[in-house]
Amino acid sequence: MNEHVPPSTEDAALRAEDAAKGAVAPGARKRPRPGERREQILQTLAAMLEQPGAERITTAALAARLGVSEAALYRHFASKAQMFEGLIDFIEQAVFTRVAQITGREPSDAAVPEECTRQAMRVVALLLQFGEHNPGLARVMVGDALVLEHERLQQRMIQFFDRIESSLRQCLRPAAGAAGSATPSVDAQVAASVLTAFIQGRLQRFARSGFRRLPTEHLEASLALML
Template sequence: MMTEDKEEITPVGKRQYKRGKERRQDILTAVVMLLSNPKPERFTTKEIAALCGVSEACLYRHFSSKAEVLMSLIGFCETSVMTMFSELDAVEGLTYTQRATAKVRALLEFAEKNPGLTRLMTGEALVFEEDRVQQYMTHVISKAETSVRQTLKLAVVNREIAADTNVARCAEVYVSFVTGRWLRFSQSGFTKRPTEGWSFAEALLSLTEL
């Protein structure tokens, strides 16, 4: 949330940039609102502009296309996920297997707190969008899976799990579980929480490490 600036003498260029930054944030927020509708429909830049209370021409001064808007939101997802993972990697007192399942939990919680973004992460909102947008989202999911795989590799090194454990397949199962929960959340109109029944899910996921 943007906070009100203290009164100060600000160069004109800087002041204009801040207004532009705030407008970009308004546009991104509007798109998330549209995506958060339990019964979503495709939307255009014209509808985004109308929700923001600006002209379509104004929207294009901040984003060159709808694809750029969506890629900005995906970029936010990427930054958020990798930041969460870095924080989990820095937590002391956790085994590497615990870190791996904690990353799964973090992905579920992120979706639960951001239902609109969940539709991007499942790819549902990207079906008719440009290939580069879909590829970017796929890249972000792949990065998350790589992080989980690396954590499980460390679990092998530290003899927490068997040396012959197929960590690539385990990470694939973990992330498939996550994306399945995301899709269930979205298709239920956001009524079935991704973290629902987590204790059972955590125990089930631990079986993949055997």
């Protein structure tokens, strides 16, 4: 995808792909390659979501931005809800691929508390940096862009953050146990819940401020207070 939707490599999970790469001269190709128009629709939808104070996006407005008919959109997506599901699919793939890389490293016994805490901090930073570099997708993540859309879209994002909380809990439980907690599972659950709420709150503030209040603002100091 283009600058609004990053690929799933480590750097690109935070930064967007250059849309100019691989471009061809006008007229060199009369019709898009298979899947290219679908990608273009999702890129354009993400770009429209980046406009501060943007109203609910209609298929008519999306088609006008692309310079095609609404019927052309429906050749690639059965509904607008499917378009948003395409964005959510991308968010899930980009984020959870990187989360698995972060949490898949097994710390040595001596380094359990510190390394597990660092893993949790990296997961939090990943989410906030991803949203910061992709403002349109941040609006999807916190549900602002999904108001008045199909309820299943909101449920997908609820499940997304449930998975994030579960990943954080798995990171933090060994640290709680190594620190001598009598209830490591409970302590890890509480900490994971607080961190997940922090992520959601920072992304929500970013979207509601017209993308002026960055999610990563004072991030290290904030995490130091919580972990």
